[in-house]
Amino acid sequence: MAQAFFGGVHPDDMKAATNEKAIEQIKAPAQVVIPMSMHIGAPCKPIVAVGDKVTIGQKIGEPGGFVSAPIHASVSGTVKAVEPRPFSMGGTMMSVVIENDFQDTVCPDIHPVEDPDSLTPEQLVEIVKNAGIVGQGGATFPTHVKISSGLGKVDYVLINAAECEPYITGDHRTCLERPEQVIKGAALLAKCFGVDKVYIGIEANKQNAADVLNKTIQELKAPVVVEVLHTRYPQGAEKQLVQAITGRQVPSGKLPADAGCCIFNLNTTCSIYKAVYTGMPVVSKVVTVSGSGVIEPKNIECPIGTPITDLFDACGGLKEETYKLIMGGPMMGLAQYDVNVNVGTGTGAMLAFAGDEEKYEAEPHCIRCGKCVGVCPMRLEPVFMYKYLMKGDVDTWQNRLHGMDCIECGACTYICPARLPLIHAFRMGKQKVNNARMAAKAKAEAEAKAAEKKEA
Amino acid sequence: MTDYKNLKLIASSSPHIRSGEDTRSIMLDVIIALIPALCMSVYVFGFQALVLTIISIAACVFWEWAYRKVMKKSSAVGDLSAVVTGMLLAFVCPVSLPWWMIVVGAFFSIVVVKQLYGGIGCNFLNPALAGRAALLACYASAMTTWVLPGEKLALFGSAADVATGATPLAMLKEGSFEALMDTYSVTDMFLGKIGGSLGEVSALMLLLGGVYLLIRKIISWHTPVAYIATVAIICLISAPEGMGAVDYMLYNVFGGGLMLGAIFMATDYATSPVTKPGQLIFGIGCGLLTVFIRRFGSYPEGVCYSILVMNCCTWLLDKYIRPTIYGAPKKEKKEAAAK
Numbered sequence: 001m002a003q004a005f006f007g008g009v010h011p012d013d014m015k016a017a018t019n020e021k022a023i024e025q026i027k028a029p030a031q032v033v034i035p036m037s038m039h040i041g042a043p044c045k046p047i048v049a050v051g052d053k054v055t056i057g058q059k060i061g062e063p064g065g066f067v068s069a070p071i072h073a074s075v076s077g078t079v080k081a082v083e084p085r086p087f088s089m090g091g092t093m094m095s096v097v098i099e100n101d102f103q104d105t106v107c108p109d110i111h112p113v114e115d116p117d118s119l120t121p122e123q124l125v126e127i128v129k130n131a132g133i134v135g136q137g138g139a140t141f142p143t144h145v146k147i148s149s150g151l152g153k154v155d156y157v158l159i160n161a162a163e164c165e166p167y168i169t170g171d172h173r174t175c176l177e178r179p180e181q182v183i184k185g186a187a188l189l190a191k192c193f194g195v196d197k198v199y200i201g202i203e204a205n206k207q208n209a210a211d212v213l214n215k216t217i218q219e220l221k222a223p224v225v226v227e228v229l230h231t232r233y234p235q236g237a238e239k240q241l242v243q244a245i246t247g248r249q250v251p252s253g254k255l256p257a258d259a260g261c262c263i264f265n266l267n268t269t270c271s272i273y274k275a276v277y278t279g280m281p282v283v284s285k286v287v288t289v290s291g292s293g294v295i296e297p298k299n300i301e302c303p304i305g306t307p308i309t310d311l312f313d314a315c316g317g318l319k320e321e322t323y324k325l326i327m328g329g330p331m332m333g334l335a336q337y338d339v340n341v342n343v344g345t346g347t348g349a350m351l352a353f354a355g356d357e358e359k360y361e362a363e364p365h366c367i368r369c370g371k372c373v374g375v376c377p378m379r380l381e382p383v384f385m386y387k388y389l390m391k392g393d394v395d396t397w398q399n400r401l402h403g404m405d406c407i408e409c410g411a412c413t414y415i416c417p418a419r420l421p422l423i424h425a426f427r428m429g430k431q432k433v434n435n436a437r438m439a440a441k442a443k444a445e446a447e448a449k450a451a452e453k454k455e456a
Numbered sequence: 457m458t459d460y461k462n463l464k465l466i467a468s469s470s471p472h473i474r475s476g477e478d479t480r481s482i483m484l485d486v487i488i489a490l491i492p493a494l495c496m497s498v499y500v501f502g503f504q505a506l507v508l509t510i511i512s513i514a515a516c517v518f519w520e521w522a523y524r525k526v527m528k529k530s531s532a533v534g535d536l537s538a539v540v541t542g543m544l545l546a547f548v549c550p551v552s553l554p555w556w557m558i559v560v561g562a563f564f565s566i567v568v569v570k571q572l573y574g575g576i577g578c579n580f581l582n583p584a585l586a587g588r589a590a591l592l593a594c595y596a597s598a599m600t601t602w603v604l605p606g607e608k609l610a611l612f613g614s615a616a617d618v619a620t621g622a623t624p625l626a627m628l629k630e631g632s633f634e635a636l637m638d639t640y641s642v643t644d645m646f647l648g649k650i651g652g653s654l655g656e657v658s659a660l661m662l663l664l665g666g667v668y669l670l671i672r673k674i675i676s677w678h679t680p681v682a683y684i685a686t687v688a689i690i691c692l693i694s695a696p697e698g699m700g701a702v703d704y705m706l707y708n709v710f711g712g713g714l715m716l717g718a719i720f721m722a723t724d725y726a727t728s729p730v731t732k733p734g735q736l737i738f739g740i741g742c743g744l745l746t747v748f749i750r751r752f753g754s755y756p757e758g759v760c761y762s763i764l765v766m767n768c769c770t771w772l773l774d775k776y777i778r779p780t781i782y783g784a785p786k787k788e789k790k791e792a793a794a795k
Contacts (some may be wrong), residue, residue, distance in 0.1 A: 004671050007781060010474070011473055011475070060524065105528070158628050166473065220548065239782060239783065243782070249782055249783045249784075250782075250783050251783045251785060252781065252782075252783040252784060252785060253783075254783070309458075309460050312458060312460070313458070317458035318458045318460070318463070320458075322463055322465075323463075323464060323465065323466050324465060324466050324467075324468075324472060325463075325465055326470075326472055328470075330470075330471060330472045330473040331470060331471040331472075331473070332470050332471070333470055334470070334474065335465075335466065335467040335468055335469075335470070335472065336465065336467065337465055337467035339460040339461070339463065339465075351472075353472065357472060357473050357474075358466065358468075358472070359474040359478070361478075365479070365532070365535075365575060365577050366577045367479055367482075367537075367576055367577040367725050367726060368577045368725045368726045368730060369482070369725040369730075370729075370730030371727065373730045373731055373779065374676075374732070377782065378781055378782040378783075379779040379780060379781045379782050380779075380781060381730065381731075381779070382706075383730055384730075384774070402781050405781055405783070408470075410470055410471030413471050413474070414471050414474055414475055415475050416474075416475075417475075417477045417479050417481070417482055418478070418479055419474060419477045419478065420468065422472065423471065424468075424469035425467060427469065428744065432584070
């Protein structure tokens, strides 16, 4: 059994609604809207124009920088528009709208790698880069950057299948139904990093998935180990997973690679498998559609860019009382204010709430119970962080209370009996710190320029 | 199909789910945990115990409501914290206390100690204990008249009508060990058939309540265990002549307000440290002070003042006893040490 990480909470996992339902293919959507940003970093430049014919897997977005990944068409058809559309991260984003011709024509450039076993790390990075693979746990960091920056530094490669957020069951079903993709993808990573073993971290509430994976590992004789982890949120948070499997701690303000670890989401691993063994870039996503507002919760595989309304239609629609739509899990997902958003590579779940999940206190009073201190996986003290922020003392919050180390997992806010908006306050605190850093940087640059001028 | 355009959506910051526990449910759990001890008090002292408790609760709720009304603040009565304060205030007063005195005590607890410092969570002293301390200062005689167990006080009766006597701790203080052991057996001490404040007499019932709070995760074991263990250990190693060490320890642990204080007062959220190590130190501090006051102070009982003193140290414990954050730079520390 793996080790424990600090703190954590046990929300009702709500997975029973979908964890026995096989992944369904959605009826092909009439049109898809593919945003040009599905990763952190610079958005892509669209390289198709209105009227162009596109095929599945054809590149339609060119990376805008180093920390970026190309974007591909997820259906075949005609480009109807290239314009800003509502975006799941808020606001609008330049998007390519493709009208589906329902021919499912695959791009002729797509072909599997001839000899997957002889791939060098550099070749794999190149394949991953061209396939537009990004971290699919939600942070959407480009995977090729992660691999190339970790090469040589890393002695632990971890696959994150913890799926600790309530409701979500996509990874669970993927392990049960497509274990070969997972294990072969993991084996590719093992070879790439030159490690003896790749660890797959999975929570104990998915024992059947762990068994299936173990069976596949034996059959394939793959250098992969399944680690069954405590069922506790946030087990799937990067730093907590590192602690649970390796016993190491990622240094404050650093990346897992600095602790010798490289972590890949389960879906990312499957995408690597697909890119190598079929040549297909990331064009589809398994999404758990669940929550009290959904008539018939399901796990659905759909093309990237599918409107979320198509997802709900595939699940019998929404209840009238639905008051909240969440892209992602209930602990860290983003509430959507516009129904016209679309599935992206980081979309693991679409939840609709119609019950009494929302518990709001208009005038919350901290009772100093200290429960937030007990559950914080980063061992911070949310109770004091909140108080200092409310007093406007960002300096103490940042330096003495280590506010910037908050991973925004939401455990403190979940447990808080006074229902303080803790995480919301910390996000604002981070924003203030980042703004101050930018301002300081701009000022330093301006001063350097002024000094240059003087010298000239 | 669903008309998605007509959905009225809330967009708020994550997390979107909350645990079912809130301030009100916590306070309700504390009230439930106090009920066994209240039942025992009614059994030992008669229905006057219940009446005094109800008056105290009503007074606390009234002062809370009235203060917030006058100050034009939102009503906070619904969180039930005033009810808990009311129960605890009655529990630390003698059953024979005149009703109007407890109303004065309630005023001090709720208005002066709690609301003037900003209301729930902002007070630095335990309201019930501060109320008791104020009453003891104002009405020393009434606050130290102890009805003997089994003397059923008539409703609204006065202490003059019934037999009163010294509490076990007072007898310990006087050094009359034999008289004490003749009057009250250790079993009496444990069950609560002794004189003392209204709610503190039955160690058994208070422990029951404590176990309930532990199971419901309202309190952690750190403060009560550290507190009681400290008192027990010091008593064991420093028993006076004329009494067995174990007996001396048991009379000290079951006597007075130790159980009530350790389980219900020292664990008060607002006035104790938020970290577990801080709570351990807080409990040990309470234990040391309690024994010192009992042994060397002018009062036979020290729980009330020891907790109030430690309340004043809470900010210090919170400031210096802090968790080491995840990923704290260990190497830098080592390097610094090497230099």
